[in-house]
Amino acid sequence: MAIAITAEQAQLADAVGRFAARHAPVDKTRSALETLAVGEVPTWWDDLVAQGFHAVHIPERFGGQGGRLTDVACVIETAGKALLPGPLLPTITASAVALLAETGTAATLLGELAGGLTAAVVLPDRATFRATATKEGWQVTGSSGVTLGVCSAARALVAARTDDDALVWFVVDTSTDTATVASARGTDLTTDVGVLNLRDHPVPESTALRGLDVERVRCVVVGLTACATAGMVQWAVDAVSDHLRNREQFGKLIGTFQALQHKAATLLVNSELATSAAWDAVRAVDEPLSQHRLAAAGAAVMAVSPAPELVLDALTMFGAIGFTWEHDLHLYWRGATSLAASIGPVARWARQVGELTGVHARDTSLNLDDVEKEFRDRVAATLDEALALRNDGPGRQGDYEHFETGPQRNLIADAGLIAPHWPSPWGIDANPLQQIIINEEFDKRSALVRPSLGIAEWILPTIISAGPPDVQERFIPPTQRGELAWCQLFSEPGAGSDLAALATRATKVDGGWRINGHKIWTSCAQVADFGALLARTDPAAAKHRGIGYFILDMRADGIEIQPIRQASGESDFNEVFLTDVFIPDDMLLGEATDGWNLAIATMAQERVAIGGYVSWDRLGALRALAASADEVDRQDLLRAIGDVEANTNAIKSLGVRETIRLLDGQAAGTASSIAKVAMNILLRKTYKAILELTGPLAMIEDSDPAVVQPYLRLPAELLGGGTNEIQLNIIAQMIMGLPRK
Template structure:
């Protein structure tokens, strides 16, 4: 499996596997093809009773009504697996109806509906935005007139949850027995699901059928979340299908998966699939939150990131499969049709981007992880230190720069001595904090509005020093760096190597007592201010490309070290090229063995990528938010803000998911590489939208709010930590397993 799944826990993974096996046994796609006409007419698939016996349709319903007593996330896993397997019929619509009814405890009509659904009765919820139904009271309840609009799953449903407006314009919901109404069947885009329109004229509905207290926004959020889970399954099928094809299809005597263009397209498909999965998962997760704004925020994001783009992603998969994917015999067109239908059922996309743009002015996605009451003693110790920190102050900025996180003085020393600047590091520099404890530290800083100190670039370097440096080196460098007394730089990139780091040519020749180093480094951030640098140099020119590389700690004041600042297009000069001429580095400044530097460098870059993916937490829309307040036509700006926020929320969800995986004791996944690529896409899109909408503000380099200044600094973020293209190579070869040349 090369895709990213909604399932996080082993139990959820087993649930998805069980659904996939059920589909393979009872509903293979070949069998579904034979049933297309019957499915379009609303006939239940022949395996429906077996699915009900397994309880898959009622995983999320209370045990008291006959359900499995699982959570909404468990149902999302079922729907994701069903989407990947092209499981036909009314599973999605019935799952939505069950979740909607379960949100109304104490409502008799909802309780009855839940019992019926758990027993196997298929159901559907008519979308409020599509329905045009009005109701008038009579002595027994309501009389309804109007139409439902096009509704997937309407013909196969036996219970219909229908919205209508009463005489005052208020929206109410009732449950209808499909046997008492007529439904007009329509030919649907999705060949595996029926489509119909309900038309009512003075139809009598008993008052007891009213779903009291049902909220239209809750219905919409639930529908989008479950639809997104199904769509995520489709993207995952595409990733797996494309990966298999690229590994087996040959042209010019080799697998086409060796072609870099196809590797990059496949890697981007995985990135977009991962974002869709994260957005769908987050929308489902938010339904358990008490704040309705969180429901709406995540529903908007899921619609934009996990439902609306999926037809295009399937089409992208088709282009990689080639002409074979464009044939009726290939299954892809069935997935394509379903993806198109799902997107149409919640569209248009402008509805969601505008709504999210409006919401973002007053609400943000809460990505806090509930840590419960565990590690209470650790939390108490952290709280005590931070309370003490509030009573003292720093004296000014340190060596790393003039930002609050680089302040030095009594407060920083107190936090450093307590191990709270880098709590995940081992004692005595950190406190050996687990993932959960690191989150506790973050929470406690946040509660006090305390700026958490940073060691800057050293955050990427010192873990290698901890892993491979001598006790003397560790004691010399780590405490002083934590106090802010030392600044660092990273001497990796070279003019002739670019992103191909292993092709470096800087030479380190062993001499008495150490090494003589000659070479040329470039794009070295803050080298002109650094006291020390992490330096890669080739110690064995005859060794294979990724071997024979040493990882050195270089004193930037050593004879033969010359730094020249590089002025960027923005006018700033934060980068440097560094010339090394017969520079002596003592033996004890070599970390590990002379040829072990490559793995240490990989570890450093992994820390760098994680740090750079944190750019998602920086607000990129200051100019757009100001424009909303001042523009006579804010509508295009709201759409732009909504688009960027949807992408940002999906990225945040990706990070939260990885955190939860680590909390569960699982090994790190591919999130850092995926997040780096996705962050670059988001940064470029945000810049394009800002430039396109702010107009004359971009004429002035120092405009307020700033437009051009952050745009001209954008390359540093896009290139730092490895270009997008290099990350796509990593994703294609290391995650998808596509063949190397």
């Protein structure tokens, strides 16, 4: 998925892509590498300026198109994907930085940039510029350090330190006698790099750019750089997909090889996270500085720094072909490597995330203003009424607040707010916008625990879609009130994620079905009142077609439940043995062979729910240690915390983007499948960091803070809803279009 969310942004990105294909195909770029390296502006630059692509975000009063930074982010992303060479990224970055300054001081520069002048930004942390006060302003001397696009820049935005260590921002006309630029042999062959030197350069006080905050500037630079690297990684995904679909070895398309499918699917997941993080960084430009810093640092960790490795992963899937000079891959690899280097060491950005998340959480809420005010008022009134009540009964699915029963839960259930997206009377047919409003209203009331349906959240939608009215009435209201507990009887010893391999048999008898079989890994079977059961109803039918979906009374004769003790010592899972268990006809949902389709719908519900685990904070042990560690250990802890939090925020941004798409009336995308794999990667990364940094605490099972007990529960999260490998197969074949065996 690209950064573009709206139809207008998609059209803009498409126009940039067509421009690049027409004016700057890669073979034409290759022929201009030497001139690009010394800063010559491409011959098509005036045509690009005429299209206004470089000034999408500049207000109309300065000659721009009047868009937002998220709009021009689509331009940069597409340019990165098309390997559009030259000064586009540094020039857009310069104008985006100029927009942060007080309007009067930047007006001339913005007009020049909208008119087509090229520019670059020099950050103070990689420069030695010193400003000495004069009667008219300052005199500046120093060097920029290696800077992207400075050789082709007609203007440079520069900051110099004064004698009292303040920063003065100003604009340099690089053609003046007091400014010289020395080009360097850059890693990226499609964009120049060089060093700007100033010697006694005069800066009148009236020309200084005022109101620029160096942290905000740094955030803009990193966010736009992330958009470029996100585009490069997207190109790598497309190139790999095309290669795997067409390349043959050993008489087979190599896209059928599972190892390559998994590698390609993982590349896609990382690409989606990079895109989400880049988008989040540019949309945060109007938010408080702490939020902007958190989003930009996350983009550095998730989109910029990983880009060289991700493109290298693509290269290795091409084999030796990808390592040749003639293949375009090395140009993208070089470009990604250069951009990653341009933002500095990733450890600094990870530590910044770690520091900030000790005080701030990334705000992923949407600003809905007064949209649906009457609806919000009704929801708020209901929840305020619920706040005055208390639950007084235990939960059927465990000793957790969100399972408790009583007046408070009953009120929320009767109002249709436990699962508001369900149809009336079980929900309120809440559209995506209304669901967001409900979430916000619950969040405003921290003392109000939102009730959970537990496993039933994945089962009741099937009853709603396929159950007759009397079955719906029998099961849905008491489950919403928390009076019934459920389990899911899908997996078998010989059929885990492969539901088509089910061996449990359902034989038709008078008045119902006789069930014989063996289920395993069944959560909550020991407390469940009912279960959703898959059984083979027609052994002669094709594997996916001969399956029925039943509701099983867990107190029926012939059911034996044996707990499975896990590595943690707990017994959350069970084996369930079914011997001549009778299920009446009215407990079969749909037709006798509809079970596969109903099961797929249930599993889809489960995967969406599992994606919500990203809201749980698993870093308590590391945060506790960081609070008391010495400076050396604290830096390591903050970096690990930041790395995990950057991943977490990227997954959250993926969900926010999907929500915005749904609010725009677009069809659901691939976010749930991507998020499931991303969550597995995040969980492994999280606990690896915890074990590596907590040391001897992991030698004690009941340590404070807890380390090993949560770790020993990790497999349940990794395997719930299907293994990661199965999900990678789905992404490779269903999303990327790689061939099946």
